[in-house]
Amino acid sequence: MSPLLLLPLILFAAAGAIANISDDTSSVYDALQSYNFPIGLLPKGAVGYDLDNSTGDFLVYFNGTCSFSLEGSYQLGYQSSISGRISTNRLSNLKGVRVKVVFFWINIVEVVRNGDELEFSVGIASANFAINNFVISPQCGCGLNCKSLGNRSKEGYLVILKSAV
Numbered sequence: 712m713s714p715l716l717l718l719p720l721i722l723f724a725a726a727g728a729i730a731n732i733s734d735d736t737s738s739v740y741d742a743l744q745s746y747n748f749p750i751g752l753l754p755k756g757a758v759g760y761d762l763d764n765s766t767g768d769f770l771v772y773f774n775g776t777c778s779f780s781l782e783g784s785y786q787l788g789y790q791s792s793i794s795g796r797i798s799t800n801r802l803s804n805l806k807g808v809r810v811k812v813v814f815f816w817i818n819i820v821e822v823v824r825n826g827d828e829l830e831f832s833v834g835i836a837s838a839n840f841a842i843n844n845f846v847i848s849p850q851c852g853c854g855l856n857c858k859s860l861g862n863r864s865k866e867g868y869l870v871i872l873k874s875a876v
Contacts, residue, residue, distance in 0.1 A: 739760035740848065748824060750846070751844070752822065754849050756774065758772050767796045767798050769794060772792050773789060779849050787854075790807035802823075804821075810833070812833075817833045818833060818834075819831055819832070820832055
């Protein structure tokens with residue numbers, strides 16, 4: 712078969728593949744809510760995302776890496792892109808999200824919503840947290856305590872202002 716005759720078939724197949732990827736203009740935070748998750752699972756500042764509606768495979772993009780403390784007990788870290796698979800009440804195959812436990816960083820591999828709780832799994836262990844802890848998206852650098860630290864946000868990432876003495 713002539714390569715020129717294959718071109719329309721290739722373009723048709725590519726158009727079908729693109730149609731399976733979310734093309735609406737909603738944000739990744741809207742997408743989270745459509746799968747019954749709170750927006751606070753992701754920090755502020757996501758600059759884009761890809762979602763294949765047929766499989767639930769997703770990628771979320773940030774301008775850089777991000778980390779912050781929550782409740783003084785947990786240090787969370789996000790890579791510049793995170794990926795996984797989303798379905799109603801379940802995030803699985805997560806890559807790019809981790810939690811610091813004592814002195815070690817451990818990857819969070821799954822998040823499951825059970826009623827008003829979220830279960831975070833690191834593979835061999837899991838912990839449950841009330842969903843109302845995640846109704847607000849934290850900011851990189853300061854989490855949910857940004858005003859008390861005197862920080863300013865720029866494109867979702869914090870710039871810590873220090874005065875020269």
